[in-house]
Amino acid sequence: MRARIAHIASNTFREAVRDRVLYNLIVFALLMSGASILVGQISINIERLVVINLGLTAVSLFGMVIAIFIGIGLVSKEIEKRTLYTVLSRPVRRWEFIVGKFFGLAGTLVVNTFFMAIGVFAALLYVSHSFQKPDAWVLVALYFIILQFLIITALTLFFSSFSSPLLSAVFAFSLFVIGSFAEDLRGFAGITQGVTRWLATGAAYLVPNFSALNVISSVAHSNPVSGQLILYNSAYALVYATVAISGAVLVFEHRNLK
């Protein structure tokens, strides 16, 4: 079972890194990190702030775009090219296929983030001339960004298990936007009453909470991130990704592929 999942994951990874769009997006992210040096220089004493804010935002946004646009094709492309039938005709279970695809794309995103992070740290080194102790929190922000990618990858996979690529992209991007305002949504639920309160609370807990995973502004101001937050965010991302993957498996397991 593990070998089959690992095999699908490695194939997905290899297929993803062959995509030229991926490299274009990484180059754009690196250019934005480089541009942050210029933006910082035309202001007063905020070079480091701009490099971290703009650099990490670029990593996050371009990573999201990569996750969504590669994620939406994971299942549909296999159906379109009829390669899925070849895979499933072998002793590969449908759920193994989904889980393998998830790990393959997640691995791709981790590697991408690593390269984009090198760009951010290079820009940071250029403006500060040396790394400082608070720069370590940038690593935590990057870790949280990877956790965001895991959630959005699982969600994209879930949507692509029953919907067209275009709709999957729309659904995933919409959830990313809504999830970025998840805390405001819960606040809104808190001030409503009756049925609206129940509905708003349900929706607020159902959408992914990306706001807790965004500490870019905080680390740009050299604020530490608590160990408790790291622990809870890690557990939350893991649990939420499992929810979406389970949903994808359940849909895909009962989908008529004929």
Place this chain on the structure above:
Amino acid sequence: MSGSRRVTLVFSVLLAGCLSASVLLLRRLDQARTDATLEEVLYISSPKALKRLSLGYDGLLADIYWTRAVQYFGSKHHAGARRYDLLAPLLEITTALDPHLLVAYEYGANFLAPKAPGGAGMPERAIELEEFGIHNNPNEWRLYYNEGFIRYMELKDYAGASEVFARGARVPNAHPFLAILAGKMAEHAGDQQMARMMWSTTYQTTKDNNVRANAAAHLRALQVDEDVANLEALTGRYQQQTGRFPASFSELEAAGLLRGTPRDPFGHTYQLMPDGRVEVRTPDDFPFIQKGTPPGYVPPLAPKFLPAD
């Protein structure tokens, strides 16, 4: 059990279990990062910068900031906080993003102006907010009324309040009471009478139940303060006549100083203390009273509001 059924069962259980766990973890996350969203407001505290960054969606962003301001004030107020450092920037950002969001001026100024724990104790910032609102919405008589109210209640600035009420009275469709208030302010009418007039106007003109409940609580407090002052004056007079304080209100009645047993606005009888003081029986029901509380009385952290009527 077939393989497919087993997979369905396992992943269904996994889905339900993880969904419940995610809700629990979100609650933990909320506890771990109290006020985190609001603290981030200060990272971009320039309303102009935020307006540019909103890419034209400034109305939506204003609604989000207004919701944040309400949540910030509500949670702090509920906890009995005495400092509201982020309230003014939140309101300034909200109104800069959408200068026509009247609710932010009307309620925001009422959050900012009163002394803690009822509000942030920043009447000057509240007046600045109202002036910004008037500048952008010159035909809204309520904004003039709110500013005059704050000038009178919090700063005792009769001249300023009179001038604002007079300006408001000239606005088309303004409430006729504004002209009367402008005149009364100019005359420096007695504080008690003026306060009652102001809160009565608020009670009668507002459409919001919370504001009406607040006005009703202030009107009840004014009534209690007046009753207690009058009753204590009577017990003082009784002591001058007899050399001792009355043991009960019936002694005051027998002496011809009082008609009937006095009752508070909720219908409870007042308590006559051995030293001649008069107290209410349920001081927590009267959050704004200045008189009639037991010695050393500590009011609850969050004022208790009862139904408006």
